[in-house]
Amino acid sequence: MPSSLFTPLAAGALKLPNRVVMAPMTRNRAGADGVPGALMSQYYAQRATAGLIVTEGVGVSAVGAGPTGQPGLHTLEQVAGWTKVTDAVHEAGGRIVAQLSHHGRIAHPALLPDGVEPLAPSAVTALSDARTAHGLVAAVRPRAMGPEDIARTLDDFSDAARAAMDAGFDGVEVQGGNGYLIHQFLSDNANLREDGYGQDVPGRARFAVEAVRAVVRAVGAGRVGLRVSPGTGYNDAVEKDPAPLYGFLADILGSEELAYLHVVEGPDRALRAVLREHWNGVLISSPFTGEAPTDPGTARGLVEAGDADAVSFARHFAANPDLPERIRLGAPLNEPDPDTFHDGGAAGYTDFAVHRPSAV
Numbered sequence: 001m002p003s004s005l006f007t008p009l010a011a012g013a014l015k016l017p018n019r020v021v022m023a024p025m026t027r028n029r030a031g032a033d034g035v036p037g038a039l040m041s042q043y044y045a046q047r048a049t050a051g052l053i054v055t056e057g058v059g060v061s062a063v064g065a066g067p068t069g070q071p072g073l074h075t076l077e078q079v080a081g082w083t084k085v086t087d088a089v090h091e092a093g094g095r096i097v098a099q100l101s102h103h104g105r106i107a108h109p110a111l112l113p114d115g116v117e118p119l120a121p122s123a124v125t126a127l128s129d130a131r132t133a134h135g136l137v138a139a140v141r142p143r144a145m146g147p148e149d150i151a152r153t154l155d156d157f158s159d160a161a162r163a164a165m166d167a168g169f170d171g172v173e174v175q176g177g178n179g180y181l182i183h184q185f186l187s188d189n190a191n192l193r194e195d196g197y198g199q200d201v202p203g204r205a206r207f208a209v210e211a212v213r214a215v216v217r218a219v220g221a222g223r224v225g226l227r228v229s230p231g232t233g234y235n236d237a238v239e240k241d242p243a244p245l246y247g248f249l250a251d252i253l254g255s256e257e258l259a260y261l262h263v264v265e266g267p268d269r270a271l272r273a274v275l276r277e278h279w280n281g282v283l284i285s286s287p288f289t290g291e292a293p294t295d296p297g298t299a300r301g302l303v304e305a306g307d308a309d310a311v312s313f314a315r316h317f318a319a320n321p322d323l324p325e326r327i328r329l330g331a332p333l334n335e336p337d338p339d340t341f342h343d344g345g346a347a348g349y350t351d352f353a354v355h356r357p358s359a360v
C-alpha cells in the first residue's frame with residue numbers, strides 16, 4: 001500500500017508519527033544576544049503535532065550570524081534558552097531539530113562583532129541583502145576563507161551540534177542551501193577557489209561533505225539531516241549545472257546513513273528526481289508551488305507517488321499551528337501574514353487559532 005502523509009516514518013534515530021514536517025522559518029523573535037525566550041517556546045510547542053519541527057536557521061558562531069533576532073547555539077545562555085524550547089515541545093508530544101546555519105557572505109558587519117568581516121569561499125560580494133536592525137542593506141565584499149578559517153568553521157558546526165544535544169534537541173539539520181555558507185561553496189559564482197575546495201564537482205562539494213561529517217562525528221548520523229536547495233539561486237548562490245553536483249553529493253553522503261535529506265525544490269523539478277535516484281535514505285521535499293505556500297494536495301501526491309518520503313510546510317505552518325490535523329480533516333487553513341514573518345512579537349506568531357470543528 002502506498003504511504004500517505006499520515007503513515008509514520010523512521011528517519012534515522014527520529015521517529016515521525018506523520019510526514020507533515022514543519023519547514024525551517026526565520027522569524028526573528030530571539031533576544032539581541034540570540035537567546036530564545038518564552039514566546040519562542042510557546043510558538044514551537046503550539047506546532048508539536050508536526051511529524052518533525054525544523055527550527056529556523058540557528059547561527060553556529062558569531063561570525064556566521066544572520067539577521068537581527070536570529071537565535072544562536074554558541075553560548076551557554078543560548079543553550080539554556082533552547083532547553084526551555086525543547087522541553088516545551090517534548091512536553092507537548094513533539095520532536096524538534098535545530099537548523100545549523102552559517103550565513104557566510106550574507107552576514108553583514110552591522111550584525112557581527114566589531115571589526116569582524118563576513119567569511120566566504122571567495123571574496124565575491126553577493127547580489128543580495130542582509131536584514132539588519134536598520135532594515136535591508138546590501139551585502140558587502142566578504143573575506144576569502146583560508147585553511148584556518150575552514151578548520152575553525154567546521155569546528156563551529158560540530159560544537160553547535162553538540163550544543164544542540166545539550167539543549168535537548170532530537171537532532172540537527174545542516175543548512176546546505178538557500179545561498180548560505182555551505183551553498184556558497186557548492187555554487188560556481190561564489191566559489192572561485194583554485195584549491196581543493198573549489199574548481200570541480202568534488203572540490204565544490206568538499207566543504208559540504210566535511211561539515212556534515214564533522215556534525216555526524218559530534219552527534220551520530222541518525223540525528224543529522226542535510227538541507228539543500230539545488231538550482232534555486234537563493235541569495236545569489238548559482239550552480240551552472242546542479243544535477244551532477246548534487247548527484248555526487250547525494251552519492252558520497254549516502255554512505256553516512258544520515259537521518260534525511262531535505263530538498264528545497266526550484267523551478268526545475270527534475271532535480272528532485274535526480275536526488276531521489278542518488279540518495280538512498282529518507283527524502284523530505286519542500287516543493288516549489290509558485291507564489292502560493294506549499295499546498296497539501298501537492299504534498300499528498302508527492303508522498304503517495306513515492307517521490308518524497310515526507311513534505312515540509314513553511315508558510316502554512318506559520319498560520320496553522322495544528323496543520324497536520326487540518327490537512328487530515330480537509331479543514332480550511334488560516335492565511336499566512338507576510339507582514340509578521342520577520343518582525344514583532346506575538347501578533348502573527350503565537351496568536352493563530354487552532355481549528356474547532358463546528359458542532360453538528
Ligand SMILES: Cc1cc2nc3c(=O)[nH]c(=O)nc-3n(C[C@H](O)[C@H](O)[C@H](O)COP(=O)(O)O)c2cc1C
Nearest residue numbers: 023024025026056057264286293294313314315341
Ligand atoms: C518567513 C520565512 C522564513 C524562512 N526561513 C528559512 C530558514 O531559516 N531556513 C531555511 O532553510 N529556509 C527558510 N525558509 C524557506 C522555507 O523553509 C520553505 O522552503 C519555503 O518557504 C517554501 O515552503 P512554503 O511554500 O511551505 O512556504 C523560510 C521561509 C519563510 C516564508
